[in-house]
Amino acid sequence: MPDTPALIPRRAALLTRLHEVHARDGFLDPQRVTAIAAGIRIPVAEAWESATSYRDFRFAPSSDGERVCTGLSCQLAGAEPGPGEAATGCQFRCYAAPARGHDVPFPEEAIRIAGPLLAPDVRDWDGVERARSLGRDAALAEIEASGLRGRGGAYFPTARKWAGALEQGRPIALVVNAEEGEPGVFKDRAMLCRRPRRFIEGLSIAAEVLKPHVVAILVNGEAEAARDSLEEALRESPIPGMEPWIVPGGGGYILGEETTLLNALEGRKPVPRLRPPYPVESGLFGMPTVVNNVETFANLSVIFRGGAAAFRAAGTGDCPGTKIFSLSGRVDRPGAYELPIGTTIRQLIAAAGGPISGAAVAALTGGPSGGFLAPSEFDRPLVPGPLHPTGAMVGAGGVVVLDESSDIRAAVLSIARFNAEESCGKCTPCREGSPRMLEMLANRDLDGLDALMEVVGAASLCGLGQMAPGPIRSALHFWPELFR
């Protein structure tokens, strides 16, 4: 794997080095991390605090047992590690629950409904050429006219983010968030494995407009198939000389938070930064930085090929376009469903062949940062913003369906445990509060839980803590009797 690109401080090689040594030896330890730190000449304590903050790194030789995923969707499918097998957290292969063994390329047949994003991959680079011929200002105006909002989960207007970076008047860093560490979401893997050129075209359009000095792509460290597919496809890049710096992630839900991702790329401990400054003002090594999700880039390809007006034909006025929904859990045909923004949960479940056993009894939307919904809410259109005051939202488009065979209480505890375990530890409310929320819920000790959820939600530093009460609050709203 190449070192860091020119212009980038050497400490940025840390995550790649940690990943290499971990892949080679199967684990890290103080001796190995000390050697890595010496190799890139950064302080050992900084390498150690970083290395010990990633989910995927083990610090002791692991057993040879087959890995068995115990994430929510696999749990719903009855996953149970047998003797000698190694239970893991969510492996993000919820389309193939129960998942076992190692990463495999996203199967073509798990693309269940394709729209413009997941249509057969592009063969030429017409979208890039159109952006090039328009020039920067007209291309930005095209994105603005399309109404594109970021598909990572926050739905921030893409044109406004880019303009914010451009108006700094300094060299820009362009960063792709392909960490995708959310249970129930696998759309970036689908895109990178099956439609990599669609993504590369979008990335190239961004490069035409932003003229970045650095292009970095952080890909989930365990998504080896997606990384291989991306590297292969990049051999034919529409922009000569554009060689993105591809970094394998180390795992962690918190990496979806963009300032945490930037710290990871810089070889620092992956925890959120304070804002301001915002990344568009001062992001990667102080550069004005645009961080977008894989799916956002893919949308740019669609916009510059078909035009902003055609793009607006799907979705809602406030948020045009399609969304790749990741559907998993107790449905007949789990997988990637590209449907217009505004599709309802009921329509999605029907598209997936309906529930497996009896009726659908609950759905988790927005993953661990979203909330559970009862069937009475299934006609709500999936649009940005709160779907329900107790927590549910579209987020990255993950929908996990529970049916009559499912244990709602166990599912809620599983997600609450995920949030407690994924807390990065930086701020007190999330670090101390999330595990206490889980304990109280598990022990049916609800006195003060509302007050605690208010504290964690209002006082936490980043979205992970702020949203952590959502799944619990929503479940207590819809199924209070299960938790008393």
Place this chain on the structure above:
Amino acid sequence: MSLVIDGREVSAAGSVLDAVLAAGIDLPHLCKDDHLPAIGACRTCLVEADGRVVAACSVPASTVREVRTSTERVERIRNGVLALTAGMGEALPSRAAGPCGDEVARAYAAPNGALSITVRHDRQATDSSNSFFSFAEVACILCGRCVVACQQLQHISAIGLAGTGRATRVTPGAAVTFRESVCTSCGSCVAACPTRALSPTSGGVS
């Protein structure tokens, strides 16, 4: 720039926390050291800024019109954070010279409200390997001031915050003792510690 804090108009240049403290209003700020950049970890300097609950240390005063430091809501949430902080371990007897001794004592005495926070007992490690100071984890609130002082003020980087979630620990080197680390015994971490988890060894030079 002017800003209205609890009904009083004040002029402000830095953060909302700077403005609140300059106005003579008492607000806990366990992770904000006068000599260090804002960390934003302790979440105790909560105020309502234009109706939103925010950590005052991380919000520029110029971006806010009105600040309320003592609404019922913000006091309830702030006391909740203080209760979670106190639940991390126990306060060590405050030493006379401690710049934040009173503040920490007050934090531990904050009303618990509706929260029922039990105290954790899983943080009992100590490190007395350095002859000038010692570290008692039971009093550490993971505010990060020592680490920022070591990494960004002194550029020594003898310590970091290893691990995540509840397993986060102030850690010298790659899990070694202070003595085995590159620590130069400069004392910056000790000076920055608001709880005396890092404290001078009696008889040593502090």
